[in-house]
Amino acid sequence: MLTGSVLVAAWFVSNLLLLSGTAADAFDVFVYAVAVSLLIIAFDYLFGWVERKTIAKIQKRHGSTYVGKYGILQNLADFVKLLSKEHSVPRNADKALFLITIPLMLSLSLFLIFLLPFSPGIVESNIGLGMLVVFVLLSFLPLIIFSNGFSSGNKFAAISAQRSVVMLISYEIPLILVLASVGALANSYNIAGIIGAQSQWWFVLMMPIGFVVFFIAMLAEMERPPFDMREADSELIAGWLTDVSAPYYTLALFLDYTRMFLGSLLIAILFFGGWNGPMLPPIFWLLLKTFLISFFIVIVRATTVRMRVDRLLRFGWVWLLPLSVLNLIVTYILFIG
């Protein structure tokens, strides 16, 4: 199933790039897509372990210890256990929609990562308005969660689906407004162009307010605490994943970390200079920044409590939206006008 999602995403990206006339050879793009997928799967696996250990350490526990050295094989053991469990679909569920949504979300997330270049040498997918394409497709993820929630025929999943839409209207507009200020500052929506514009100063230093708004909105987009109302274990069991059986749940766990990788990668590209850095190869710098941002997100998870869903709506419209508009105005006055 995981391989299937990777192949579907690779097929999408190679078709899109061939249509846009960017890539010379579909086979090259396909190989690139599979290589990036392997990198992401490695990240998902290892970061799952890092997250477990970090949260355990913050809570003064040991975390996973027994399986492998420092418990590094614990996730593999969990993975095998989940795959060996029974697969079932609830009787009330819309079977086709229920089964297709999680692989579709994973494909879409991988597809978005394929669109983001990892270094100036590996720019298989450097399309003109790349960042806009990424954010348009990114806003489909909550809608797919909405479809999954309603198709499972379960009340907890339905509440989660509603929350998904509420969250979407809370943070999507500030997110796009901050993106607009990044585009204005870089004078480009091309990803390599945005990174190139940060060769002197990172955008996080030029618009700190925009960074804070973007970071909060991305936390909500990635469904990370304190904005994990869709999954909300203590209230909704597992939200839209309540009725998902073990093999699909495994895929959903991969999806969780893939979205985290995607979010951290976007933050690294838009605000921390992407692959810019001294001496070491560019891909190393980009992956290091992505890792550090992901690590910070884990620390935020360990520190904060879940926000109430109505408060998020208020927070989005009363704080994030005015701050993003202010950021746009200040950026224009200070750096463009």
Added chain:
Amino acid sequence: MILKPLMESVKSLGDECFTVEFPENRESLDDRERYMLRLDMDTCISCSACERICPNKTITMVEVITELGTKLMPQIGIERCLFCGLCEEVCPPKCLTLTKGYDFEAYDKRKFIKRPEELQG
């Protein structure tokens, strides 16, 4: 507002863990803590005082074959024991004592019923 808790979280990354990795490492116990019972079969006088005083009716006297013949001695259902120490107090020859051993976990409930032979240190 949020920075202080975040800094606390980062700081606690370097702290020592509260938990220990059982069973390789064990927590050091306080002087007053008491767990598993130990029976000295040689000095037991079969008076049944422990059986009568036990608030949970955990102790039953059972027959044990010794070198000197058949003797009645306490058998303890450790899953119901309060570790209150009344049996230890009431025992005239002080042959029943509470120790600091707490690793008597078992998968089978029947394993918690300890025969006098199993209670010897």
